[in-house]
Amino acid sequence: MKYQSQQVAKLYFLGALLIFSLQIVFGLAGATLYIAPTSIPVDLLPFSVIRMIHTNALIVWLLMGFFGCTYFLLPEETENELYSPFLAKLQFWVFLIAAVVAVGGYLTGHYDGRSYLEQPMFIKVGIVIVALMFLFNCTMTALRGRKTVITNILLMGLWGIAIFFLFAFYLPANVVIDKMFWWWVVHLWVEGVWELVMAAILAFLLIKLTGIDREIVEKWLYVIIGMALFTGILGTGHHYYWIGTPGYWQWIGSIFGGLEPLPFFLIVLFSFTMVRKGGRDHPNRAALLWSLGCSVMAFLGAGVWGFMHTLSWVNYYTHGTQLTAAHGHLAFYGAYAMINLAMFTYAMPLLLGRPPYSQSLNIWSFWILTSGVIVMTLALTGAGIMQTYLERGLGEEYMDVQQQITAFYWVRLGGGVMVTLGLVLYLFALLVPGRAPATSRLGLSSMS
Amino acid sequence: MMVERLTKAAARNIFYGGTIFFFIIFVALVADSFHQARVIEVSNPISHSVAHGKRVWERHACFDCHTLYGEGARFAPEIGRVWLKYGGQTDPAGARDALKAWFQAQPTGVDNRHQMPQFNLSDRDLNDLIDFLRWTSAVDTQNWPPHPAE
Numbered sequence: 001m002k003y004q005s006q007q008v009a010k011l012y013f014l015g016a017l018l019i020f021s022l023q024i025v026f027g028l029a030g031a032t033l034y035i036a037p038t039s040i041p042v043d044l045l046p047f048s049v050i051r052m053i054h055t056n057a058l059i060v061w062l063l064m065g066f067f068g069c070t071y072f073l074l075p076e077e078t079e080n081e082l083y084s085p086f087l088a089k090l091q092f093w094v095f096l097i098a099a100v101v102a103v104g105g106y107l108t109g110h111y112d113g114r115s116y117l118e119q120p121m122f123i124k125v126g127i128v129i130v131a132l133m134f135l136f137n138c139t140m141t142a143l144r145g146r147k148t149v150i151t152n153i154l155l156m157g158l159w160g161i162a163i164f165f166l167f168a169f170y171l172p173a174n175v176v177i178d179k180m181f182w183w184w185v186v187h188l189w190v191e192g193v194w195e196l197v198m199a200a201i202l203a204f205l206l207i208k209l210t211g212i213d214r215e216i217v218e219k220w221l222y223v224i225i226g227m228a229l230f231t232g233i234l235g236t237g238h239h240y241y242w243i244g245t246p247g248y249w250q251w252i253g254s255i256f257g258g259l260e261p262l263p264f265f266l267i268v269l270f271s272f273t274m275v276r277k278g279g280r281d282h283p284n285r286a287a288l289l290w291s292l293g294c295s296v297m298a299f300l301g302a303g304v305w306g307f308m309h310t311l312s313w314v315n316y317y318t319h320g321t322q323l324t325a326a327h328g329h330l331a332f333y334g335a336y337a338m339i340n341l342a343m344f345t346y347a348m349p350l351l352l353g354r355p356p357y358s359q360s361l362n363i364w365s366f367w368i369l370t371s372g373v374i375v376m377t378l379a380l381t382g383a384g385i386m387q388t389y390l391e392r393g394l395g396e397e398y399m400d401v402q403q404q405i406t407a408f409y410w411v412r413l414g415g416g417v418m419v420t421l422g423l424v425l426y427l428f429a430l431l432v433p434g435r436a437p438a439t440s441r442l443g444l445s446s447m448s
Numbered sequence: 449m450m451v452e453r454l455t456k457a458a459a460r461n462i463f464y465g466g467t468i469f470f471f472i473i474f475v476a477l478v479a480d481s482f483h484q485a486r487v488i489e490v491s492n493p494i495s496h497s498v499a500h501g502k503r504v505w506e507r508h509a510c511f512d513c514h515t516l517y518g519e520g521a522r523f524a525p526e527i528g529r530v531w532l533k534y535g536g537q538t539d540p541a542g543a544r545d546a547l548k549a550w551f552q553a554q555p556t557g558v559d560n561r562h563q564m565p566q567f568n569l570s571d572r573d574l575n576d577l578i579d580f581l582r583w584t585s586a587v588d589t590q591n592w593p594p595h596p597a598e
Contacts, residue, residue, distance in 0.1 A: 033523070033562070042555045042563040047523045048512035115511050115520055149456075171506075173499035175584060176485040179519065180478060215456065222459035226466055233470045237477075242592035243517045244488065245481045250590070252477070317594060320518030320526055395595030398525035399561065 001350045003075035005082035010351040011092050012068025013344045016061040017427060019099065020337075023057035024420055026050050031416045034402075034409040049106050052118045056106075058332060059116060060099050063161075065340035066197055067091070067134055070154060072347050073204045074138060078145025083137050091133040098126040114182050117168045124168055131162040149218035150200045150207075153225055157196030164188045176244035183239045190331070191235055191260060191302075195228040198298070198339045199267065202291060205346055206271060209288045210278025220270045227263035235260045238310045242319055250312035257310035261303030264295075264335075271295040284349065286362035286429075290342030293366060297334025297373075305330050305377065317392040322408075323384030330377040333370075341369075341426065348430050357434035365425035372418030379411035492586045501580025504573045513564070517589055523562055526593060531578075531585035540582075547578050 001007075030050045032039055040050075071088055075081055082088060102123045105111065111118040119127065135158060142151050167184040203217045237253030271292055282288060305327040309318040318324075349356040383405045390401045505511070510527075511520035517528045536543035551574060554564040569577065 037562045038557065038559055042565050046513075046565045047562070048509045048521070048565075051512045051521050051523070052509060111509050112507050114506060118509055118512070149460075173494050173502055174485055174489060175502065175516070176488060176587060177482060178502075179517065180481060180485070219454060219456045219459050222456065222463045223454070226459070226463035229463075229467045230470050233467070233474045236474065239519075240481065242589045243519065244485065244587040244589055246484055247590055248477070249481070316592060319592065320515045320522065322522055325522060392594045402562065403560065 001353075003081050005085040005088075006072050006075050007351060008082065008085050008088040008092070009068040009072035009347060011089065012064050012071065013348060013351075015092060015096050016065040016068060016340065017344070017430075019057050019061035019064065021423065021427075022103070023054055023061060024416070024423055026054040026057065028413070028416050028420065030054055031409065031413040035406060035413060045107075049109075049111075052111060053103055053106055055116050056102065056118065057099075060095075062332075062336045062340060064092075064095065065343070066158070066161075066201075067095075069201050069340065069343045069347075070134075070138055070158065072343070072351075073154075073201070074141050074151065077148045077151045077204070078142055080141065080145040083140035083144070087133055087137050091130055091137070094126065094133070095130045098123050098130065113168070113171070114178070116186060117182075127165065128162070131165065135159060135162055148214070149221055150203050153196050153221055154200035157193045157200065160193030160196065161189060164193065179243040180240065180245060183236055187236045187239055188233070190336070191232045192229060194336060195232065195263065196225050198294075198335055199224050199228070201339050201343055202267065202271065202294065205287065205291045205342055206274045206278070208346065209280070209282045209284070209291065210275050211280030211282075212274045212278035216277070217274065220266075220274075224263050224266045224270060227266055231256050231259040231262060235310075238312070238315065241312050241315055254311045254313075258307065260310065261299065261307050264299040264303035267295045268299045284346055284356040284359070286356070286359050286366065287342055287346035289363055289366055290338060290345050293370060294334065294338035294342050297330065297338055297370065299334070301327065301330030301332070301334035301377070305381075318384065318388050321384040321387040321391070322380045323388065326377045326380035326384055329373060329380065333373045338370075344430060354433065358429040358432075361425055361434075362429035365422045365429055367422075368425060369419055369422030372415045372420075372422055374415075375418060376412050376415030379408045379415060383408035383412070488587060492583060494583065495579065497576040497579040498583045500573075501576035501578070501583075504569065504577045505580060508567050513562075516584060517587075518592065524564065527581060527584075528587075528589065529585050529593070531582045536582055536585065544575070544578050547581070548574050 029040065029045070030047060033047050033050065071082060102119050105120060105123075106118065110120055112120055113124075117124075135155075138155060138158065142155055145151075164185050167181045170181050172178050172181075199221055203221050206212060207214060207217055234252055234256035237249040238257035239253070240249035241253060272295075275288070275292065309315050309323050309327065345362060386405045386408070387401055390396045390404065391398060505516075510516075513521050513524040515522060515526045515528075518526065530547075531537075531543060534543035534546050551567070551569060554566050556563065
């Protein structure tokens with residue numbers, strides 16, 4: 001680690017992992033309610049509150065991870081210390097406290113808004129303040145340091161996240177308009193600006209792990225993010241099919257939504273090409289596995305599972321079924337959870353001043369976590385196909401169908417248990433000191 | 449391959465130019481859709497009670513179990529056409545009473561059925577929420593869902 005101020009990233013990584021754990025606990029609770037709906041008293045903890053904590057925790061830990069990744073890579077990319085490490089630490093605590101207050105509020109019935117945006121108004125304002133502290137700090141750091149394409153794309157993505165979040169404050173009484181602009185936050189985040197953040201972090205990791213020439217990486221980056229936004233912006237149309245908007249969106253959404261797998265395919269090509277060309281044998285093999293795994297799983301989750309139901313004449317039947325949940329789980333995990341877990345795996349040993357020990361434990365956690373999410377995704381896909389056939393095809397009632405597809409929900413819970421086990425192993429590998437392999441202590445200084 | 453022939457500056461310019469181009473098209477189409485969504489309000493006006501009913505829907509996070517036009521959680525039935533399912537088109541007073549009775553009967557506690565909480569809504573909140581559900585049932589959703597409530 002070259003710069004002292006990179007240390008603030010540690011705080012963010014630990015906070016992210018804590019909230020990730022919270023997300024998994026509430027995920028297990030929600031999955032259980034699908035199998036045994038009366039197992040948790042509804043007046044104590046209804047499904048709605050479980051779901052909002054599960055989804056909000058997901059978004060908060062991913063954002064917290066992105067903040068940490070940015071604070072870690074920015075000094076190395078710009079070749080100078082962060083503008084204000086103090087502000088970065090303050091920002092962390094404001095964000096964490098806002099998250100804790102929000103969860104406490106949810107548990108006691110204080111929520112308001114729309115899906116993923118249930119935060120009470122003062123929490124939403126708090127999020128904007130956190131974003132402003134963050135963007136100010138990073139932009140100032142970038143302005144006075146070396147300018148790189150990675151920094152540029154990363155900051156563009158992060159500014160985009162903050163700008164599109166502002167639509168969370170727009171709550172028109174007309175549901176059609178409300179839904180249109182809700183997607184300006186949700187879709188333009190995960191199928192837009194978040195892809196910029198992911199690509200930039202992945203590029204940083206590949207440079208560090210494979211020793212590949214920066215020039216090559218930068219050109220690829222522009223092609224990838226160009227593809228992401230050219231398809232992703234008008235791809236928003238695949239959410240405008242059945243919400244009361246005009247019929248032309250069925251053409252636009254099908255064409256551009258149908259092309260959305262392309263940037264993810266390019267990311268797979270990119271990462272494997274870089275590893276082949278780079279040829280550096282980095283001692284942190286687990287970090288490289290997470291990086292490559294991220295590109296593959298993002299392609300499967302966001303690309304393939306998205307394509308499955310993006311065409312309007314397919315979506316007419318699959319819309320509003322568990323197929324959406326299947327896609328959501330694999331895409332969020334593959335693209336955004338894994339890029340964070342890759343960076344944590346790479347950076348934590350450096351931040352803690354330890355060699356990258358517990359490699360095999362970390363690699364085990366990779367396979368168990370990833371398999372768990374795949375099992376969950378396949379189960380939800382099965383449930384979604386059954387729902388499509390029975391509800392949309394035959395016109396059966398929602399609850400009658402639910403009782404016929406319980407087997408899929410059992411498998412989904414099984415996947416969730418695997419994910420839990422994988423997460424415990426991951427935390428163990430990352431945080432508990434292990435025995436250093438005999439050779440790596442010497443290699444420590446050349447690793448960063 | 450393609451990436452090798454392209455210079456970095458060209459890739460960058462294509463990215464900026466293309467993004468601006470597609471964003472402008474997107475904004476223009478959204479502006480048109482926005483205008484058409486406002487036209488809905490002429491034949492299907494948003495009264496105070498409809499607007500307040502939407503706030504009741506939001507304040508109780510109904511979307512975290514139900515879907516509306518297929519969006520939301522999938523723990524409970526789609527409610528975009530629930531007003532029609534209760535016969536609101538032919539017998540509005542009967543549908544209103546039936547929906548109110550449904551809200552007040554929750555949770556059922558029946559084993560193996562998904563449970564809806566008792567929200568203890570005031571009579572005004574109930575009426576406004578039902579007005580909101582009536583409003584949503586009249587929006588043209590391009591014939592979605594395939595099997596609307598009969």
